Amino acid sequence: MGKARVTVVDIAKAAGVSKSTVSLVLQGSSLVNDVTRTKVSAVMRDLGYVYNRGAANLRQAGANSKIIGVVVNDLTNGFFAELAVGVDMVVQSAGFVQFLSNTSESLDRQREVIASMREHGISGLILSPARGTKAADLKPLVSAGIPVVVAVRNVPGAKVSAIVSDNHDGVFAAVRHLVSLGHRRIAFLGGFGDTAVFKERLDGYRDAIAGCQLPADETLIVDAAPSRAGGLEAIGQALMIADKPTAAICFNDAVAFGACDGLRARGIEPGKDFALVGFDDVIEAKTAVPALTTVSVDPQGMGRRGAQLLLKQISAGKPEPETIVSSVRLVVRESCGASREGAPPAAPQAV
Incomplete structure (x- = not known):
């Protein structure tokens, strides 16, 4: 069995008071003086005691x-x-x-x-x-x-x-898919850089870039909040790079939706002028316009x-x-431009 939880009896023994006194402290009773209340409360904190209100009621x-x-x-x-x-x-x-x-x-x-x-x-x-x-x-x-x-x-x-x-393999597959479509300048957008998920997905991106023998360019990695607003911010930064990307792997679908907003605000059509891939495959991914290519997590x-x-x-x-x-799988829809034949989109022009 797991370790026994700290009880009122344990608190009373450690604080040198009665069980009834501890109960009065828990109830916030005015019958306990401030010195005793402070002493009992300190012992509770030290022992990691949590008042189980549900258990008390039941x-x-x-x-x-x-x-x-x-x-x-x-x-x-x-x-x-x-x-x-x-x-x-x-x-x-x-x-x-x-x-x-x-x-x-x-x-x-x-x-x-x-x-x-x-x-x-x-x-x-x-x-x-x-x-x-x-x-x-x-x-x-x-x-x-x-x-x-x-x-x-x-x-x-x-x-x-x-x-x-499987964060690494999901992004790895997404990058290789974009490379197969002819893209050579692929950005990685969104996510908090101090989280384990970000590091795992970024490792997948870097390993795929290296495996496809593309030059590593750290300016193409833009961290931002893993949200729609974060995606809007990240795509804006990516499009300010001198040698602009033609495609992006997004940390998650929310970031991808924000990136779509940012592209359209600049007159750039997702899936036609710029390829996007998300991660998660939320319900909205299938019905978005264009439908979002994404790594499906379920x-x-x-x-x-x-x-x-x-x-x-x-x-x-x-x-x-x-x-x-x-396990994850890449779901190919319209936002990556896979249905288009020929060369990938040209680099977006500055606006």
């Missing part, structure tokens, strides 16, 4: 929590909405309910929502970590024996399970597999770290 009925926490870093990105739908398909059929929260890439917000979920007695957590999340941020969950599955972004050194996509499928992994760990009672790397 204790008399003898019930167990049937709550799964799902915390994502950017719910405005359709990928994560689809991921959450996949999770819900599995946990609902298993009799659990999903608590979903968005952190907007804020570590402080991530800590707050996870603490709140722990108060309500979650049975497990699926987390797409906010930018900058470290192994130490997940240690309290591991120490408490709460099963955790990180999704999309791995957290190096964290002793938790993970489900990620967000809902990733959510289902992540939920299945989490439920397996909850059932086992002892979370054993396990990593699943989901």
Whole structure:
């Protein structure tokens, strides 16, 4: 079994007070003086105690929590909405309910929502970590024996399970496809440079460029927020390069949609004058104009597999770290210009 959680009895013993006093502190009672309250609160922090409000509410009925926490870093990105739908398909059929929260890439917000979920007695957590999340941020969950599955972004050194996509091979295949269409100046747009996902996808880009014997040009790598706004910004920077690219691999589909906006604002037609490839294959990719060529990850499928992994760990009672790397495939549509015959688009002119 996992490590025993810190209890009120443990707090009382460490603070040298009675269990009743600790309970009064938790209830915010005015019967406890400030000195004792401060002392007890300090011990709680030192021992990593989290008040399990859900357990308190359910204790008399003898019930167990049937709550799964799902915390994502950017719910405005359709990928994560689809991921959450996949999770819900599995946990609902298993009799659990999903608590979903968005952190907007804020570590402080991530800590707050996870603490709140722990108060309500979650049975497990699926987390797409906010930018900058470290192994130490997940240690309290591991120490408490709460099963955790990180999704999309791995957290190096964290002793938790993970489900990620094959980032390297996905981008590698996308670059080789663009080269097969005749492109020689291929940009890599978007993504936060300090995340493991960015590094894995960028490695795939660099390895493909080298493997195709194209000259490496670091000016073609433009990092930006992995969002539509980030894509708009990144394509603008790429088109300011003297020897302009004719194509781009985008960090994700959201960036690709933003790049399309930026191209059109300059009178450049995606798929005709400039080739674009995304990553994720969200629902909108198929219906976009032009339809987006992208590396398909199957967000809902990733959510289902992540939920299945989490439920397996909850059932086992002892979370054993396990990593699943989901295979990907390149889905060729119109935005890369593959339907056009002949040479690739000429380099866009300055506007």
